[in-house]
Amino acid sequence: DAGVIQSPRHEVTEMGQEVTLRCKPISGHNSLFWYRQTMMRGLELLIYFNNNVPIDDSGMPEDRFSAKMPNASFSTLKIQPSEPRDSAVYFCASSLRSGGASDTQYFGPGTRLTVL
Amino acid sequence: AQSVTQLDSQVPVFEEAPVELRCNYSSSVSVYLFWYVQYPNQGLQLLLKYLSGSTLVKSINGFEAEFNKSQTSFHLRKPSVHISDTAEYFCAVSDLPQGGSEKLVFGKGTKLTVNP
Numbered sequence: 001d002a003g004v005i006q007s008p009r010h011e012v013t014e015m016g017q018e019v020t021l022r023c024k025p026i027s028g029h030n031s032l033f034w035y036r037q038t039m040m041r042g043l044e045l046l047i048y049f050n051n052n053v054p055i056d057d058s059g060m061p062e063d064r065f066s067a068k069m070p071n072a073s074f075s076t077l078k079i080q081p082s083e084p085r086d087s088a089v090y091f092c093a094s095s096l097r098s099g100g101a102s103d104t105q106y107f108g109p110g111t112r113l114t115v116l
Numbered sequence: 117a118q119s120v121t122q123l124d125s126q127v128p129v130f131e132e133a134p135v136e137l138r139c140n141y142s143s144s145v146s147v148y149l150f151w152y153v154q155y156p157n158q159g160l161q162l163l164l165k166y167l168s169g170s171t172l173v174k175s176i177n178g179f180e181a182e183f184n185k186s187q188t189s190f191h192l193r194k195p196s197v198h199i200s201d202t203a204e205y206f207c208a209v210s211d212l213p214q215g216g217s218e219k220l221v222f223g224k225g226t227k228l229t230v231n232p
Contacts, residue, residue, distance in 0.1 A: 004159070031218055042224035043160075043206065056219055091159055101148050101210035101218050102167050107159030 002026075004108035006092050012114045018080040021111045024073055025094030033093040033105060034067055034077050043091075049075065050097060082115045089113070118142055118209050122223035130231050131199055137192040137226045139181075139207030148210040149190040150220065151181055155203045163205070166190065177201075202230045 005024040013019055025032050033048040047057040049069045060067070064083070069075040079086055089110045095103040119142040129135050141147065148167050152160040164175040171183040181192045190207060207223040 033218075043222040045219055045221075048218060050218070093159075095218070097218065101220055102165075103218070104162045104165070105160075105220065107152075107161070109157075109159050 004092055004094055004106055006108035006111050008111060010112050013082055014116050015083055016081045019082045021077040021090050023075045023092030023108060026106055029094035029096045031095045031097040032069060032075050035091040037089045084115045087113055087115050118221045120207050120209050120221055120223035122207055122226050124226050126227045128229045129197055132196045134195050135197050137205050139190045139223060141188050141209045149183060150208040151192050152206045152208060153203045197230045199230050201228060203228060
């Protein structure tokens with residue numbers, strides 16, 4: 001299996017621009033998670049989906065952030081407009097939900113976002 | 117909501133020395149507990165997890181962790197480390213009792229550096 005695939009791996013953009021991060025979960029997995037990792041705040045869950053439906057988006061920082069999962073094999077995280085404080089590594093993870101948090105989450109390699 | 121404290125942000129050790137990475141969580145109710153490892157420029161990988169049963173859980177590469185309910189701790193240990201164990205280690209706990217949500221709460225991580 002190819003694992004969780006994220007693109008791009010690196011993104012450098014200017015403040016005010018729109019940024020779209022992409023994720024392809026492991027085939028057959030039905031839960032998908034978006035995390036943000038910074039030195040100051042560590043690893044934070046932004047949002048997670050189950051069967052393409054957003055379940056918990058309480059970690060989404062503000063209205064500039066949005067996430068979609070149009071089908072079981074693709075999700076996007078969009079930031080519009082971007083700000084320098086959004087600079088971080090964004091991880092996508094997926095799991096084969098059998099009920100609750102006992103399932104292993106498989107992480108992608110991350111997208112390193114730099115907003116100038 | 118749960119919280120996770122990893123008391124040491126950095127732990128330097130020499131090769132073949134023992135190591136303990138400490139993790140405490142906030143709730144005394146039933147939880148699921150995890151250790152994930154992040155090698156440089158990679159996503160997180162599950163190292164081991166405690167769901168129920170024996171309080172001592174082991175990984176395939178020699179790490180072990182012991183669930184201590186009275187002390188709300190889940191410390192990670194290895195009797196003899198290798199250079200290849202150099203990585204960042206994250207402790208995580210399920211957000212709701214008995215894993216009622218898929219959401220995990222992560223600690224801020226401990227950077228383990230193994231020196232020759």
